[in-house]
Amino acid sequence: MILTLKQTATKKDIDIVCKKIKELGFTPHLSKGKEVTVVGAIGQNAILKKDIFGAMDVVAFIMPISKPYKLVSREFKKENTVIKVDDMEIGGSDVIIAAGPCSVETKELLLEIAKKIKISGAKMIRGGAFKPRTSPYAFQGLGEKGLKYLAEVKKMTGLPVITEAMNVNQVSLVARYSDIVQIGARNMQNFDLLKEAGKTKKPVLLKRGFSATIEEFLMSAEYIMAQGNYNVILCERGIRTFETATRFTLDLSAVPVIKKLSHLPVFVDPSHGVGVREYIPVMCRASVAAGADGLIVEVHLCPEQALSDGPQSLLPLQFDKMMDELKAVARAVGREI
C-alpha cells in the first residue's frame, strides 16, 4: 500500500505515519520528494488496514499495490481451475450449458424439460426449489420437495443438478440433493452464507450481485475459498444501470476481466441479465464469444404458465435452435459444446 501525504505534511506527521506502519507489523518505505512525500507500507495484507491511514488527515491518497484477495487470484494459481462434476469438466475446453425452469414446479414438467434440453446438448439441469422473490406474497418455491424432484430427474436423465441455497441452514440440505450449490446475486455479500458454502464439499456457483464491482465479487469468492472449498464458479448475471430496455445490463467485459485476475471458471446467465426472451439467444452467442466457460439459461415448456420469470424463458424449440448456433460460435473461438 502506498500513502501519498499532503503537501502540508510536517516531519512530525511523517514520523507518526511511519510509526503506525511499524506498529501494524509492516515496513515503512519513505520517499520524500521536493513536492510530494510518499510512504510505502510493505507487508502482506497491508491494504486491509487502509482505513486506519484513510482516517489520518495528513494522508491525501492511498494506492493498493497488491490485490485484497489471494486464493482466487491468478498470482496464487497460474493455470485455470477445472472442476469435475460426474464426467463433466467445468473450466476446461468444453463450454457447459445448464438449462431448466426458473422454479421447480412439478416433477413431470421438470422431467420433460430435462429430456428436451439434454437432446439439444445441455449438460446440466437448473431449477429453483428455494426462490428469492421480491414480494412476500409471490410463490416462494417448493422447498425440499423441489430438491427431491431435481435429484430424481437427475437419476432419470443423468444430468447433474444446480440449485440455490438461500440461508445458512439450507446449505447442507441443498448440498445433499444437488451437484452444485448456487448462491444468488442478492446473497453475494451474505457473508455468513458464503462461509457456510465454503464448508460444504460441493462446488459452489456464486452469482455476481447486481451492483457488485468485480473486485467485490472476487472478495466474496475468497470468503468461500478461505473456508477450504476451492471449487468455485463465478457467474455474471447483469448489473444494474440506468438502461430500462433490458432488465439488467449484461456486463460481458467481466468475463475477460475475471479470467485475467482469477483462475476460476466464469459462467454467464443471459436470462436474468437481459430478461427479455427474444434477446437471449443473441446474448448467449456473445457470451460464448466473450470466453464464458458456461451458460445458465431458463427454458420452460410454456412460459406463460411458469410460476416465475416467464418473460425470460425460452421454449425448447428456441433453445434447440440456439444450441446449434452456439456450437458454431464455440468452435470459432476454439471450444466445444
Next chain:
Amino acid sequence: MILTLKQTATKKDIDIVCKKIKELGFTPHLSKGKEVTVVGAIGQNAILKKDIFGAMDVVAFIMPISKPYKLVSREFKKENTVIKVDDMEIGGSDVIIAAGPCSVETKELLLEIAKKIKISGAKMIRGGAFKPRTSPYAFQGLGEKGLKYLAEVKKMTGLPVITEAMNVNQVSLVARYSDIVQIGARNMQNFDLLKEAGKTKKPVLLKRGFSATIEEFLMSAEYIMAQGNYNVILCERGIRTFETATRFTLDLSAVPVIKKLSHLPVFVDPSHGVGVREYIPVMCRASVAAGADGLIVEVHLCPEQALSDGPQSLLPLQFDKMMDELKAVARAVGREI
C-alpha cells in the same frame, strides 16, 4: 394491472388474455379502440401475476395500477407510524440521533463514546458486534461479547441500543441484547433474514440496499411486516453510482418519496452514504432538512485507531459542534432534536 396489446392482436388473442385473467381469479376489463386494445385485470395483487402476461407475445406493455406492497403503504395506514423505544418516540416530532463507533471494540471505549454523545444530545448508541466485511481477513466483530458490552453501556447511560443481525440464527440473540435490530444494506434482500426479523418483537431498522430501488426497499419492509412486526424503520444509506468523490451517493430525495408512499419512519445514515468525514456534518444538516426522522452517525474517539470505517467517523468534538447546527435546522423545519 393494465395490459396493452400489440396492434396485431386478433380476437382470439384477446380471448386468450381475458380467459387467463379469469382463471387467475381477476376480472378482465376490455377496452378495444381503433388503434389500441387495452385489457384491465382487476383484483387484489393482480400485479404479482404480471410475469404470466409478460410472457405472452401479444402483450406490448404492462402497467401496474396498484402498488405491489400493502402493509407499508400510506393507503393502508394514513397517519405516520410512531415507534416507542423506552421513552423515545421514533417517527414523532423529535429527530432522533443515534451515534457510536462502527464496531464495538472495548467496553471502556464504547462507554466513553456513549457518555460523550449523550451530552451532545444523541438519543441512541450504535455499534456493530457482527460486522459484514468485504474481506474474509478483516475484523469480523466481537460477536456476543460485543452485544453484552452494548447492553451494559445501555444500563450505565440509559441510551437504547441499535445493532445488526447478519443471519437468521442471530436475530433472536441480537433481539435479546438490543432495543432495535438492524438489517444491513447487503442483506436487504436476504429474504429469510427479513422473515426472521418479522418474527421478533423488537423494532427493526432496515437499511436500503445500495442498488435497491425505493419500491424494492418497501417490498423488503413488507416482508418484515407480513410476519406481524409492524415496527419497521427505513434507513437511506447511499446508493451506488458512477461518482467516486464520495463512497456512495446519498439519495436524499428518497426521504420525501418514502414519506409520501409509506407511513413508516425514515432515517438517514450519512456516514456510510458519504464516507468522507469532512462532508458528513453538512449532509446530516441536509438530511434533517429533507425530513429525516432520525440519523445514524459514526463517532469514534480516535478514528485512526478504529478497527473499521475510520475515515468516516467523527470525533466527539466534531459531533458536538454538528449537533448544535442540527438543532437549528430541525427547528427551522418545525422539529426538535
Next chain:
Amino acid sequence: MILTLKQTATKKDIDIVCKKIKELGFTPHLSKGKEVTVVGAIGQNAILKKDIFGAMDVVAFIMPISKPYKLVSREFKKENTVIKVDDMEIGGSDVIIAAGPCSVETKELLLEIAKKIKISGAKMIRGGAFKPRTSPYAFQGLGEKGLKYLAEVKKMTGLPVITEAMNVNQVSLVARYSDIVQIGARNMQNFDLLKEAGKTKKPVLLKRGFSATIEEFLMSAEYIMAQGNYNVILCERGIRTFETATRFTLDLSAVPVIKKLSHLPVFVDPSHGVGVREYIPVMCRASVAAGADGLIVEVHLCPEQALSDGPQSLLPLQFDKMMDELKAVARAVGREI
C-alpha cells in the same frame, strides 16, 4: 398514450382530462371501471404532450402506446437500411471493420497504420482531427490539417474515412474531406449539431452518449433523419456504470435491442467501451457475435507515443491476429468480414 387517473378522480376531473385531449387534437377514449379509470389519448405523437397531463394532479400514471420516434423505427421501414460508401455496404451481410489511431498525428504515421490495417482486412480508416478532450490543456487535434491527411491517405490506400465533427460550424468542413461524419458520445444530445448533421449529404455515425438510454439514442438519430439525412449508423461505445475495472461498461445487449426497434445499422466501439488493450480483442469477438454490423477499433504503431488514448490502442500485430479470430466468429453467425 394511456392515462390512468387516481382513484379519487371525480366526474369533473375526468371531463377536464377529456376536454384537454380534444383541445390538443386527439381523441379521448374513456374506460371507467369500478376501481380504476383509464383514458386513452388517441392520435399521432400524442406522447409528445405527456408533460401536460403529467402536470395534472388527477393523473396517476402515463403509459405510451407508441414510440416517440418515427423515422428510425422498424415500423416505419421493415427492411434493414444498407448504406453505400464507395463499394462498401454498411448494414449488409459484411461486418465492416474501421480502424486507425485515436488522433491523426502525422501523415506518415497515418499512412503506415492505414496500410497495415488494410492488409489485415479493415475496410475503413478512422482518426480524429478535432478531438473532444476532458482537459483544455490536452492535445486538441490537428484540425483541418488532420482532415487533409485523412483524405490523402484515402487516395493512397482506397480506404474510406470516418472522422468527427464537434460543432455546428465543422460539419460541412468535415463532410468535405470525410466519407462518414462522426458525432461523438459527448455530443449525442447536442441537438443543433444533430440538425446540422442532418443537412449534410454524407452518412453520419452517431455514438451513444455514455449515459443515454437506447430510447434517447434513437431520438437523437431521429433528429438527423428529420432533416432528411437517412444514412445514419448507430454506435454503442459503452455506458457509465459503477464498475471501474473497465473504462465504461460495453452494453452489448444494445445491439439486438436496437436492431429490433430500428432498421439502422449498428456498430460497436470496444476500444472506448472497455479502454484496456488486452480485453479489446475478446470484446470485438463478442460484438460480432452479438450482431454488430461493424466495429471501430483503435490501432497505433506505438501506443505509448500516441498523443491520446494510448492504453486502449492495439498494435498492428495484435489487430492482425484479432481479425483472423473475428472472421471465424463472423462466419459462425452467418456473416463475412
Next chain:
Amino acid sequence: MILTLKQTATKKDIDIVCKKIKELGFTPHLSKGKEVTVVGAIGQNAILKKDIFGAMDVVAFIMPISKPYKLVSREFKKENTVIKVDDMEIGGSDVIIAAGPCSVETKELLLEIAKKIKISGAKMIRGGAFKPRTSPYAFQGLGEKGLKYLAEVKKMTGLPVITEAMNVNQVSLVARYSDIVQIGARNMQNFDLLKEAGKTKKPVLLKRGFSATIEEFLMSAEYIMAQGNYNVILCERGIRTFETATRFTLDLSAVPVIKKLSHLPVFVDPSHGVGVREYIPVMCRASVAAGADGLIVEVHLCPEQALSDGPQSLLPLQFDKMMDELKAVARAVGREI
C-alpha cells in the same frame, strides 16, 4: 503522478520509464523497494501525460498527485469567488433564488410570473428561449424573440436574467440579452461551446452533465476559465442512476465536495433533479442546508398549460410558501435569502 511498476519490471524497463519522464520535461523520482518499484514523475501537469505511461505494459497503477484542473481549484484561489450581477452577489452570504418558467412562452405570462416570484423573494428570472428537447418534434423555444421578452421583463421588474445558449453561434446573442449565460447539462462536454462561453464577458452558469463525475464537471469549468472568464457558477442538477421514483438523483453531496475542491459558487436545480412537483420544496430546503449558494426553481402559473416540463413546475402559491421555509433554513445555517 506516481507510477507503480509491475513486480516483473527489469532494470531496463525502469530505465525506459525514467527516460520517457525526462523526455516529457518532468523529473523522475525512483523508489525501488524489495517488493515494489515506484517512480514519481514530478512537474506541472504531468498527469495530462498519463495515457503515455498507461500504454506501457510495465506500469501497473498510475496515481495522480495533483488535480488535473488548476484555475477552478481552491489551491489556486483560497477565498470564495463572489460574482456581482447588478446589486446581487452570487457566492456571498445570501442564497440567491432564481425562478421562472421552463420555456419563455409569452411576454405577458413571463411578466406575471416575474412579478409574483419577486414578491416571494426571488432575485433572478429564468426561462428558456433556446430549448434542448429530446424530440425533434417538440417545442424548441421562441429563439431571439424569447430573449427579447426576458430583457423586457428585466426592465420592468429589475430581476436579472439567466437563460441558455445551445451552440457556439448563440453565445454572443444570449450574452447581449441575458445577465448570465447558461450552459445546459447535455452540453457540459461540448468543449467548443465551453470555449466560446469563456470568451464572453458575462458570468456563465454551467450545469453538471447527468453522468459527469465531479472531476469532469470541474474540468469543464476549467475550459471556460482557461479562456479568461473567471465568473463561473457550477450547478448540480441530478445525476442518472437506476432509481426511477425521481427523474434523476439529486447528488447533494456534490455541494460540499465542490466547495472543498473549488472556490466557485455552487447552485442546485431541484426541479430538474427530482422532476416531481411535490418533492421539490423539500429538496430545495435540503439544498440550502447542504450549503448551496443559490437555487434554480421552475415556477409556472398553470403547469398543465406549460409547453415543457409541466410536471416539475411549482405554482406561485407553492413557491411563496416554500420561500418562507427556505428563509428559516438559510438562517439556521448562517445565511440569508
